[in-house]
Amino acid sequence: MSLLLVLIVGYAQALKSYRQLSIDAVMAQTEATRLGIEQVLKSGVPLSDIAGLNLVLQPIVKSDTSVTGLTLLAGSQTLYQTGEQDDEGNSITIALNNKFSQIGTLKVYLSQQKVKEKVTSTFQPMMWLILILLLIFIGSVLRSRKRAVYLTSFTVVFFAMTVCVMMLVGSLYRDGLHSKAVSLADIVSYRLSPVLEYNIGRDMLTGVDSMLDHFRLANPELASISVYKRAELVANSVDEHAMGQMIVNSGGLQYSLPTAGDGEVRLSYQAEMVVGQLAQVLKNFAILFFACGLVCFAFIRLLSGELNQSSKDQVLERLKPLFLGAVLMEALMAPILPQFLTSVAEANGLGAGASSLFFALYFLGFALTLLPAARLIEAYDIRQVLFFGIVLSTFGCALLGFSESGEMFKVIAARFISGIGQALIFISVQGYILRFSDKRNKTQAAGIIVFCFNAGFISGAAIGALLASYFGDMGIFTISAAIGTVMCLFSLILPSMQATESTSGNLISNINAMAVDAWRLIKVPAFIRTMVLVGIPTKAALTGVVSFAVPLILAEKGISKESIGQVLMTYAAIVLLVSYKVGPWVDKYGSSKAALTLGNFLAGIALVTLAVAFSMESDLLIVVLTTVAMLFMGASHGLINAPVVTHVVNATAQQQGSDSSVAATYRFLERLGHVSGAIIIGQLLFWFSIEQALLIVACFFAIAAISFMAFDRQQQQEAK
Structure with a gap:
């Protein structure tokens, strides 16, 4: 599960960054085309009379795989059309103007599915890597039943997976940067096309460096732009205060792109942009490792199979992952739940302030159930009470997953039921601890609740936040319900415990x-x-x-x-x-x-x-x-x-x-x-x-x- 989480988080990060860079590349190429067309329009030529429009517009179609179609309109008349025109997808609309007014519209159609297919095809081989690393992990822990071996194997395998995923994310990011660099270079070459096509020396030009300065400031991700003709500098603009200028000078972030007329555009990106993206990915994986490590620690004694444990100790070790999982499925929703409840309140015309009432329902259900739950574990089989609590909490999460923002009563019922379920879980776990601990380990046993609650909250909040951007609110609710389903099955490995003595009173x-x-x-x-x-x-x-x-x-x-x-x-x-x-x-x-x-x-x-x-x-x-x-x-x-x-x-x-x-x-x-x-x-x-x-x-x-x-x-x- 940890390796799969690394893959999903890396995939989501790559998809997010590559999607943005794809849009930027298409936007830049569209801007370059607009400049070229408007240069002709401002000379007095009507849009419909411009020759070779297909050649001018083709670079937009070829700029990125996400471009599915393109339409050029002069008023209501279609002058050029290619590919698919899907109004339900994303699109970019650019106005085309002559000296006096708008006379045409350029519309570019984009498909996010194309970007997703590109990223997915890149990440598919990683499933084989997961299988290989899993076999290595299983082989290492089967050779030794010590916890140190288990932890070391987990750490090595996790980091190996992380490094490979980061390399893939970096590769896709580099491809996106290159596509964007090509589009930006096209804009510069359009603006300086007269200089590049004719023998005009640098000493004969004025204002070109200033024009590049304006262009660089309009694209703050650029650290420098230089234009050459036959290896001779024509114009340049450099941000001397850019961080990591040493990296830029070494060529690590530089792109050299040929243009018409033996010209060449060299541009480099701000190191801050690349370092920022890398830092974001590193931070996410570090937090994911910490969260997965806490879950691993809860399972470690159970899965490493250490010997010489009494039957009571074995029950307490089984309680750790079960209680952590129960807390995890609720904490997974913590980063998104307040916003979701606010949207429900607003959709029902109650105002954002009413969301606090929905939020309090969980704790109301929890508080009202504590006393009855304490009685239930004395009167009935404690495992049945625990199982019923997990079922209720799981049902509450699943009910949220099937609730639309306008279905207020479903949401109210879901939160109240989850509170009741979590109270039953808490009291049942506490009951198991009291019955299976003695003076020898009572303090350590009581610490199970403290550790598993906080570890579950930490892991849930971290993992839920990383997955929310990709799966969305409904996806997180569904994942929480899936965790609850697994915990229901896991609870069956605990012993059945009837009340040891009859309790007085009802x-x-x-x-x-x-x-x-x-x-x-x-x-x-x-x-x-x-x-x-x-x-x-x-x-x-x-x-x-x-x-x-x-x-x-x-x-x-x-x-x-x-x-x-x-x-x-x-x-x-x-x-x-x-x-x-x-x-x-x-x-x-x-x-x-x-x-x-x-x-x-x-x-x-x-x-x-x-x-x-x-x-x-x-x-x-x-x-x-x-x-x-x-x-x-x-x-x-x-x-x-x-x-x-x-x-x-x-x-x-x-x-x-x-x-x-x-x-x-x-x-x-x-x-x-x-x-x-x-x-x-x-x-x-x-x-x-x-x-x-x-x-x-x-x-x-x-x-x-x-x-x-x-x-x-x-x-x-x-x-x-």
Whole structure:
């Protein structure tokens, strides 16, 4: 699957860049033809009287394989027509003018299918490479069952595939650059045709260098243009400030193209353009490797077949890839879901703000299912509950895949059902962990949920963003449903587990007991203070800012889906890293209050950084500052997620009730933040500008941090 993802991402990148270069080449060749025709028209010759139009127009047809047809019109009269005229495809329409007005139209028909066929034929041999690399990988891991061999083989095979795909992408990009260079050279040769056809020396010309300067500035991808006649320089224009001038001078980006009259046009591209494309491809593959590596790590013990594992350890190892896959299918949609829900709201005349309500439905379904799910795994076979949860979540993804933007109720049902399904999965996995862990590995087993949730979110956001540009929204929903189908089958390898002992009370009595615990704990100042100032705001920031507002605003600002996914991935990666480090630190120094206070301050800093980012005009600055903001937000939530439970349990130590009861009640109540987060942020964005809304929320977090710190100090003084 990793090798196939590399192929798909490389294919999508090559298709995107080659398609754009093809259009640029045709546009440039069409412009060259227009200049030649208008030069005759301005001398007073009617368009219909120009001789040899077929010879003049043929270079457009031959400029690129994507050109399927061409039509030249003089008013409503067709003067020349060739190839297929498909109005449903893409087309370029150019006006032809004489000295006074428009007298004709040149229409060029393009087929994206031709470009796709060209790229597809280039990538087809890579399927054989996948088969060869897969055999090498299988052969290497069969020789040894050690994890080190598995990881090394995975890394070597992945990089081998990546290098080969990058070479193909570079080859297609080079071909596109060459086609574009030919078209640009034709424009220059048309403009300087009198100079090239007659013996006019450079010392007899004025203004030619200036004309080339204007042409180069109109085509900013060019670093230099030089025109020669019999190896003698006629005119040139060079951007002396171009990056990588050494590469240009070495000929790495230069093209030399002959013209009529023993002329020659030499042009070179800006190194920034090529380096930028290469950096984009490298970044995408690096992120893909990281995402695939996390999935690989979840499968490693299971697939490497390490011996000497107890039956309980084997069950826990099977849980890792299953839970990661369940999170992955939901996270895969994270970069596109807010925009999709916004389009649904607008298509039904509700306005963009209503999308926050659709977004909150998932978390509402999740929160409402937690208590019933906890009862279900005690009363029924836990594997059946898990299987049913995966089926519901899969059905929710599939329902989105079959929903049009106008089918609002389908979308509402899909999100609510997915929330219910994910809650059943979460509680079932937690139930397996509790039943198959003991004092020897309880902490490590609990870490399965933390690692797999964050790893699944990172991998899903990264892979979903890379695939969204090629497969589209409906394709991503379908892929999510396909992953869910595989996880349904995978869940069958887990053991069947009936309740070990009969449970007292029914679902209603358990809910009443939770309500009694909640009412008792709400009366405890330390509990409600932590809930209102830390717990609920943190969850609201996760759903309202990270999952809802950031992808939506970035999409509105024209940021690519790849960059949106990478921003979200940054958040989850930092949460995973900080959570791993902060737990031992809090246990050692007993400083949960300091961690929570610092977490709130960092959330405020993240929101201020976001406000600054969204006020910028440059796409690069927006992405960079948003990534920095997600670093702060991830650090904030990493400092809060685990220590907040420790703080609540310690703060309510004098109250009646077990630690597990306090923790369960707190986790349930803080889901209010999950449900309300998108709604609150959505309303603020409706009432205020983006910057103002984010600064208002930042002020709340700053006040909450100061208040929490002050109350904690007061509590310490009272204790003394």
